[in-house]
Amino acid sequence: MTNPYLQLEGISKKFGQFIALGGIYLEIEQGEFICLLGPSGCGKTTLLRIIAGLEQQDQGVIIQGGKDISRLPAVRRDFGIVFQSYALFPNLTAAQNIAFGLQNLKKSPVETRRRTEELLDLVGLPSHGHHYPSQLSGGQQQRVALARAIALSPGLLLLDEPLSALDAQVRVSLRQEIRQLQRRVGITTIMVTHDQIEALTMADRIAVMNRGVIEQLASPSQVYRHPTTHFVGSFIGAMSFLPAIVKGIGWADCCGYGIRLHDVPVPAGNPIQLAIRPEDVRLAETHAMGDNIVKARVKGIEYLGAMERVTMGLHSPSGVTPDGKEREVLWMDLPASVSRDLNISVGELLSIHLPMDSIRVFAREGT
Numbered sequence: 520m521t522n523p524y525l526q527l528e529g530i531s532k533k534f535g536q537f538i539a540l541g542g543i544y545l546e547i548e549q550g551e552f553i554c555l556l557g558p559s560g561c562g563k564t565t566l567l568r569i570i571a572g573l574e575q576q577d578q579g580v581i582i583q584g585g586k587d588i589s590r591l592p593a594v595r596r597d598f599g600i601v602f603q604s605y606a607l608f609p610n611l612t613a614a615q616n617i618a619f620g621l622q623n624l625k626k627s628p629v630e631t632r633r634r635t636e637e638l639l640d641l642v643g644l645p646s647h648g649h650h651y652p653s654q655l656s657g658g659q660q661q662r663v664a665l666a667r668a669i670a671l672s673p674g675l676l677l678l679d680e681p682l683s684a685l686d687a688q689v690r691v692s693l694r695q696e697i698r699q700l701q702r703r704v705g706i707t708t709i710m711v712t713h714d715q716i717e718a719l720t721m722a723d724r725i726a727v728m729n730r731g732v733i734e735q736l737a738s739p740s741q742v743y744r745h746p747t748t749h750f751v752g753s754f755i756g757a758m759s760f761l762p763a764i765v766k767g768i769g770w771a772d773c774c775g776y777g778i779r780l781h782d783v784p785v786p787a788g789n790p791i792q793l794a795i796r797p798e799d800v801r802l803a804e805t806h807a808m809g810d811n812i813v814k815a816r817v818k819g820i821e822y823l824g825a826m827e828r829v830t831m832g833l834h835s836p837s838g839v840t841p842d843g844k845e846r847e848v849l850w851m852d853l854p855a856s857v858s859r860d861l862n863i864s865v866g867e868l869l870s871i872h873l874p875m876d877s878i879r880v881f882a883r884e885g886t
């Protein structure tokens with residue numbers, strides 16, 4: 520990136536002995552929509568608050584629009600923020616909430632009214648200006664909060680789980696609305712979420728965080744198709760992990776089955792983990808043999824609406840897996856119509872194809 524709008528260089532933060540952020544590096548382009556995605560407690564809110572100046576980092580530099588803002592107080596930074604809870608002033612109407620910051624800037628009443636109306640329009644509430652927060656639904660309140668956050672046309676929009684308090688349907692529609700609005704306004708945005716679907720559908724790039732660090736920073740499809748760590752693979756979507764030993768260039772042994780692989784990160788003799796998404800696992804002909812064909816016993820079938828997820832235990836050719844049981848779990852997703860025709864039942868032994876292109880390989884410590 521030649522000229523990033525926001526640069527975080529080695530941001531770290533401790534609370535007592537607890538390391539909340541362990542050195543965050545992130546460059547964000549002008550107009551980009553970035554999601555910080557990770558489990559509870561991984562440091563997402565802390566990082567957002569540090570960017571806003573609501574929390575002070577122990578180390579690291581923040582550069583926004585070419586200017587070092589590392590030590591600037593929040594009031595002198597250029598951002599708008601929306602929190603999970605609506606945080607509107609309950610005694611002010613929607614229009615007054617939006618106009619609040621404009622009035623502080625001593626804009627003329629005419630100009631303030633014009634801008635407020637424009638913002639109400641932008642968030643799809645042209646006729647709700649006179650409503651108080653208690654007269655608005657949760658989704659409408661979040662739209663007002665959004666309008667208030669962008670009222671002063673800040674350079675940076677910070678969103679901390681803005682949708683998580685809303686019901687599922689409202690969440691889906693607001694997801695799209697926020698993204699459209701962000702594109703229209705062209706504002707550089709960082710949104711915190713622990714909802715993978717939200718991140719996958721909204722972000723230009725996702726920063727997947729775990730225990731105070733960014734484990735992977737990439738586009739949604741890259742993060743989903745090519746997770747670079749076990750954590751990323753298992754946090755986003757479902758993924759089966761199978762133990763294997765490298766046997767040579769481009770192949771490994773997995774519980775007695777020969778598996779062809781594209782990239783193997785370690786030399787022969789080393790333990791690795793094979794990872795595959797349920798939708799990439801294929802049913803093979805009953806008596807199929809050869810590379811990347813394994814046998815697995817059906818343990819359960821879960822109905823997911825359009826899909827059915829078949830949970831299987833990997834069956835070793837010698838009759839036993841390393842600990843004598845069909846322990847290694849493999850998931851396969853089948854379209855419900857296919858699954859109905861096949862009439863698979865629990866206890867059945869299936870031949871399964873693990874396509875080479877769909878297998879990710881991770882290093883594994885110990886055996």
Ligand SMILES: Nc1ncnc2c1ncn2[C@@H]1O[C@H](COP(=O)(O)OP(=O)(O)OP(=O)(O)O)[C@@H](O)[C@H]1O
Nearest residue numbers: 534537539557558559560561562563564565566713
């Ligand atoms: N002011 C504080 N004092 C002490 N510990 C804190 C403080 N703020 C945050 N922490 C701790 O730092 C860690 C990261 O907190 P943070 O709020 O950033 O997590 P998060 O990723 O936003 O989680 P969630 O998804 O639950 O909101 C947590 O373990 C939290 O308890």
Ligand SMILES: [Mg+2]
Nearest residue numbers: 563564565711
């Ligand atoms: Mg948080």
